Amino acid sequence: MIAWTDHLLIMPVVLPLVTGTVMLLIDERRHGLKAAINIGAIIALTGTGLALLGLANAPPTEPTATQVGVYRLGDWPVPFGIVLVVDRLAALMLVMTSVLALASVVFSLARWHRAGAHFHSLFQFLLVGLNGAFLTGDLFNLFVFFELLLAASYGLMLHGSGTARVQAGLHYIAVNLAGSLLFLIGVSLLYAVAGTLNMADLATRIPLIPASDRMLLEVGAAALGIAFLVKAGMWPLGFWLPSAYSVATPPVAAIFAILSKVGVYAVLRLSLLLFSEGDTNLAPFGQQWLLYGGMATIAFGAIGVLAAQDTARLAGFAVLISSGTVLAAIGTGHPGVTASALFYLISSTLAISAFFLLVELIERGRGPGADILAVTLEVFGEEGEVDVEAVEEVGIATPVTLAVLGLSFIGCALVLAGLPPLSGFIAKFALLTALLSTPGAEAVVSPASWALLALLIVSGLATLIAMSRAGMRVFWIPLERAVPQVRLVELAPIAALLLACAVLTVRAEPILQYVQATARSVHNPHTYVRGVLATPSEQSAPRGGDS
Amino acid sequence: MEIILALGIGVLAGSGVWLLLRPRTFQVIIGLTLLSYAVNLFIFAMGRLRTGAPAILEVDRSGDLTHYADPLPQALILTAIVISFATTALFLVVLLVARGLTGTDHVDGAERES
Numbered sequence: 001m002i003a004w005t006d007h008l009l010i011m012p013v014v015l016p017l018v019t020g021t022v023m024l025l026i027d028e029r030r031h032g033l034k035a036a037i038n039i040g041a042i043i044a045l046t047g048t049g050l051a052l053l054g055l056a057n058a059p060p061t062e063p064t065a066t067q068v069g070v071y072r073l074g075d076w077p078v079p080f081g082i083v084l085v086v087d088r089l090a091a092l093m094l095v096m097t098s099v100l101a102l103a104s105v106v107f108s109l110a111r112w113h114r115a116g117a118h119f120h121s122l123f124q125f126l127l128v129g130l131n132g133a134f135l136t137g138d139l140f141n142l143f144v145f146f147e148l149l150l151a152a153s154y155g156l157m158l159h160g161s162g163t164a165r166v167q168a169g170l171h172y173i174a175v176n177l178a179g180s181l182l183f184l185i186g187v188s189l190l191y192a193v194a195g196t197l198n199m200a201d202l203a204t205r206i207p208l209i210p211a212s213d214r215m216l217l218e219v220g221a222a223a224l225g226i227a228f229l230v231k232a233g234m235w236p237l238g239f240w241l242p243s244a245y246s247v248a249t250p251p252v253a254a255i256f257a258i259l260s261k262v263g264v265y266a267v268l269r270l271s272l273l274l275f276s277e278g279d280t281n282l283a284p285f286g287q288q289w290l291l292y293g294g295m296a297t298i299a300f301g302a303i304g305v306l307a308a309q310d311t312a313r314l315a316g317f318a319v320l321i322s323s324g325t326v327l328a329a330i331g332t333g334h335p336g337v338t339a340s341a342l343f344y345l346i347s348s349t350l351a352i353s354a355f356f357l358l359v360e361l362i363e364r365g366r367g368p369g370a371d372i373l374a375v376t377l378e379v380f381g382e383e384g385e386v387d388v389e390a391v392e393e394v395g396i397a398t399p400v401t402l403a404v405l406g407l408s409f410i411g412c413a414l415v416l417a418g419l420p421p422l423s424g425f426i427a428k429f430a431l432l433t434a435l436l437s438t439p440g441a442e443a444v445v446s447p448a449s450w451a452l453l454a455l456l457i458v459s460g461l462a463t464l465i466a467m468s469r470a471g472m473r474v475f476w477i478p479l480e481r482a483v484p485q486v487r488l489v490e491l492a493p494i495a496a497l498l499l500a501c502a503v504l505t506v507r508a509e510p511i512l513q514y515v516q517a518t519a520r521s522v523h524n525p526h527t528y529v530r531g532v533l534a535t536p537s538e539q540s541a542p543r544g545g546d547s
Numbered sequence: 548m549e550i551i552l553a554l555g556i557g558v559l560a561g562s563g564v565w566l567l568l569r570p571r572t573f574q575v576i577i578g579l580t581l582l583s584y585a586v587n588l589f590i591f592a593m594g595r596l597r598t599g600a601p602a603i604l605e606v607d608r609s610g611d612l613t614h615y616a617d618p619l620p621q622a623l624i625l626t627a628i629v630i631s632f633a634t635t636a637l638f639l640v641v642l643l644v645a646r647g648l649t650g651t652d653h654v655d656g657a658e659r660e661s
Contacts, residue, residue, distance in 0.1 A: 140623055147630045154637055163648045167656045170572065170645050173638050174654075177579050178567065180634075181586045184627055188620065192593035197619075 008055075009071040009084055011048045012094055012131035015041055020124030028117055035109055038120040042102045045127065049094040056091040057514060068531035070137070078533055079201040085137035085532055088518040089342075093134040093258075093265055096346060099500065100258050100353050101127055103493035107357050108251035110490045115160040115249060122159070126152035126255065133262050137532055139187050139197040142266065146183065146231075150176050153259060160249045172244040175230065183227035189220025200532035203273050203525060221274065225286055228270075231263030232323045235297040242304060242316030250360035253315070254353040260319055261349055264326050268338070271330070273525045287331050291448060294328025297321075298455045302462035311359045311470050315352060318416055321459050322348040328452050329431060336437070339519035340430035343512060347423040347504055351415035354497035358408050361486050361494075362474050401486045406475050408491075411498040413467035418460040423504035428460060430512065552592055559585035570659075572642045572652050576635065583631040587624050594620030 019041040023034050055069055071084040086094075105113075105123065113119045129149020136142050154176075157169045191197055193213050194205045209217055226237070233241040241260065245253050271286055301320035308314040322345070329341030411422060418428035435449045504511060521527055559581050566578025594617035602618040642652075649656040 140626070144626065144630070147634070151634060151637065154634075154641075158641065158644075161644075163656070166641060166645045166648055170641055170654065173634070173641060174567075174575055174579070177631075177634055177638065178582070180630075181579075181582050184586050184623075185589060188590040188593040188623065191620070191623075192595075 006069075006071065008048060008051055009069050009086055009135070010073075012045060012052075012135060013084070013128055015045060015048070016124040016127040016131065020121045020128065023121045023124065024118065031114055034120040035105070035113060038105055038123060039102070041124065042098055042105060042127070045131075046095065046098040046102060049091065049098050052086050053088075053091040053095055056086055056088045057517070068528055070532055079196055079198045082141050083137040083198065083532060084132075084135040085200075085528070086135060087521060087528060087531075088514065089265070089269065089522055090134045092342070092346070092514070092518060093261070094131055096349060097127065097130050097134070097258055100255055100349070100497075103353060103357070103497050104251035104254040107254065107490055107493045108249075110487050112160070112249050112251050116158075118155070119159055122152050122155040123255070125149075126156060128152075130258065130262060134265060137199050139190065139199060139202070141197075143180070143183055143187055146262075147180060149259070149262070150180065153256065156252045156255075157244065157248050159252055162247075164247045165249075168240075168244045168247045171240050175240045179227045179230035182223050182230075186220045186222075186224030186227060189216055189223065193217045193220065198532070199270070199273055200529040203529050204533070206274055221270075221286065224270070225267065225289075228263040228266045229293070229327075231260060232267065232327060233260050233263070233297070233320050234293045234323065234327055235300040235320075238297065238300075238320055238323070241320060242308075242313055245316040245319060245356070246310070246312035250357050253312075253356040257319060257349050257353040257356065260323050261326075261345060264323060264330075264345070267327065268330050268522060272522050273528065287333050289331070290327050291331025291452070292328075294324045294326070294331055295452055295455055297324025297327065298459050300324075302455075302459040305459075305466040306462050308466065311363065311474070312356075314466055314470060315355045315359055318348075318352050318355065318463065321416075321463065322352060325431070325456065325459070328455075332435070332449065332452070334434070335519040335523040336434040336516075337431065338523065339512070339516040340427065340434045342515040342518060343423075343504075344427035344431055346511075346515075347415055347427045347501055350497050350500050350504075351412050351424065354408065354494045354501075355412040355416065357490070357494050357497075358405065358412060361490060362405055362409065364485065401491075402475065404491060404495075405486070406471070408494050408498060409467075409471050409475070411501070413464065413471065415498075415501050417464035417467060418456075419464065421505060422498075423501045423508070426505055426508050426512075428456060431456060548596060548598070552588065552596065556585050556588045556592070559588070570653055570655075572645065572654055575654060576638055576642060579638070580631075580635055583627070583635070587627055587631075590620050590624050590627065 019037060023037055026034055026037075052069070069086040070078075071086075072078065073082045073084065075081070101123070105120075108119065126149055129145050129147075129152055132145035133142060133149060136145055154169065154173050157172055158165055187197065190202065193209055193216050194202050196202055196205060206217065230237045232238075245256055248256060267290070271290070275286070298321055301317045301322075301324055304317035304320065305314055308317055325348075326341045326345050329337045329344070414420075414422045415424035418424040432453060435453050436445055563578045563580075563582030563585055566574045566581065569575065569578065597616045600614065600616040602616045602621055604615070608614050645656065646652050651658055653659070
């Protein structure tokens with residue numbers, strides 16, 4: 001690697017931090033300028049993310065080269081200083097974050113960014129936290145970035161104010177503060193047992209821990225896991241999620257779609273890094289919990305989707321299904337399943353984000369309470385009245401905006417339910433194939449895999465039923481409504497996100513190869529550990545064998 | 548000393564959890580504060596309890612952990628204190644706004660009908 005690419009690694013943290021701080025100094029009334037700076041910074045971030053992705057994915061030029069990029073803050077030798085590490089998984093999450101960020105900021109330009117103070121600064125600080133959490137190679141640093149992104153997300157959650165948001169925000173903050181305290185307990189227990197906070201160093205030390213301390217270690221790892229799973233929204237820790245996400249302003253909800261994935265990312269990275277090196281009797285630690293907890297989350301999400309009374313809540317429960325699917329897939333512990341789960345994660349996060357944006361547009365033309373009416377319509381049997389109006393509607397051309405909104409809705413539904421031709425189908429198909437063909441000692445598929453398989457199909461069906469019901473009520477039944485006033489700048493991000501899903505479908509093969517390589521390297525963390533620990537410091541001599 | 552610290556952490560955490568589960572927002576915030584005190588003490592304990600041991604290297608002694616207290620947990624606590632202070636302040640603001648908007652200090656924004 002040459003010099004400037006080395007410093008590229010810190011860009012995703014420094015750039016939004018500087019941008020956000022500079023924007024604090026600009027007068028709140030100059031929305032245009034702030035928006036321009038924000039979008040420019042995010043485009044630069046996307047470029048950085050793509051460059052890092054290219055670096056992480058490039059085949060090593062020489063046999064000894066490692067495939068992880070390591071950045072030592074302050075150039076301290078590795079186990080003592082804080083490091084940032086980029087590998088395939090981190091680069092993938094970085095690119096996805098900036099794509100979602102771009103979509104939600106562009107969407108907010110229509111009106112939402114003026115709904116409260118410091119929207120753009122908070123947004124950039126959220127990106128600092130997200131990117132830092134994906135890049136960091138130090139456990140306590142992960143805590144700091146988590147707090148940073150949570151603090152920004154508290155501000156964004158309350159953006160736009162209003163009773164519903166403050167009420168849901170109150171619960172959101174309380175739950176996450178309690179989760180952060182658990183995080184601290186987990187971190188300090190791990191430190192007490194292993195004596196280090198560097199993730200790679202932890203991975204080498206954990207197999208050496210005496211059996212008498214193993215109990216403490218597992219308690220620490222469990223506390224840490226619970227803290228991450230609260231963020232990921234695993235049942236029974238995820239009750240706060242649908243209500244918080246559904247009342248947040250649409251651009252905020254769209255970027256929050258990746259917030260729950262931070263928890264999933266941390267679980268994936270740490271459970272495989274800390275508990276797969278060498279020692280086999282530690283390997284299955286917590287995996288059963290992930291598998292069954294993930295399955296319970298899918299079931300809860302599917303029921304919630306069917307029961308949701310309005311479209312925003314429906315989207316909130318779709319987040320739960322998505323989280324649950326990825327968690328359960330991680331719980332199976334096979335690289336093939338993890339690879340498909342990563343593909344599913346990309347496709348479902350893009351679609352959920354687009355759906356959160358879309359929900360606001362289709363709600364705009366409807367009066368308050370129309371949602372409840374739409375759902376209860378068939379219960380009260382007001383069919384006759386509808387028929388009369390339907391006859392009057394015949395011959396009136398559907399306005400173009402409604403057609404575009406309808407098409408986007410169908411696109412979201414197809415991806416979320418996992419139907420062809422969009423990427424959701426490929427994701428689900430890859431997941432099911434991987435579950436059926438998991439290589440292992442036993443040739444037969446385990447009952448848990450069958451159960452997961454069934455749940456995946458049932459949850460797809462539930463999503464399809466709920467989405468088509470919502471779609472029919474919104475688009476086909478002429479309740480008294482005006483055609484929503486929609487601007488191009490609001491339609492463009494939704495179209496772009498769905499287009500990204502289409503690209504995922506067309507270019508599925510290289511992307512699947514990428515996620516498979518990602519899953520392999522995540523399941524075999526030797527390269528990661530060696531890459532981080534072997535990075536020589538420029539000033540000091542390579543450290544001696546004190547491990 | 549161990550028993551005093553352990554009891555202190557236990558009492559703080561216990562009262563914190565109990566208050567966190569109470570229905571009034573003010574009780575929740577006090578509960579969170581007590582819990583964060585307990586966690587900070589807990590981190591401190593994870594660096595092993597020492598009396599009279601400095602956390603900074605001295606000139607005339609060897610840099611060996613038998614003479615010094617582990618400085619890392621102390622640095623962690625400093626960070627944790629700052630972060631929990633900031634988030635608690637933010638939570639306090641949200642609490643006041645919620646009180647203003649809903650007219651009640653119940654966490655659900657409405658009194659339970661009894």
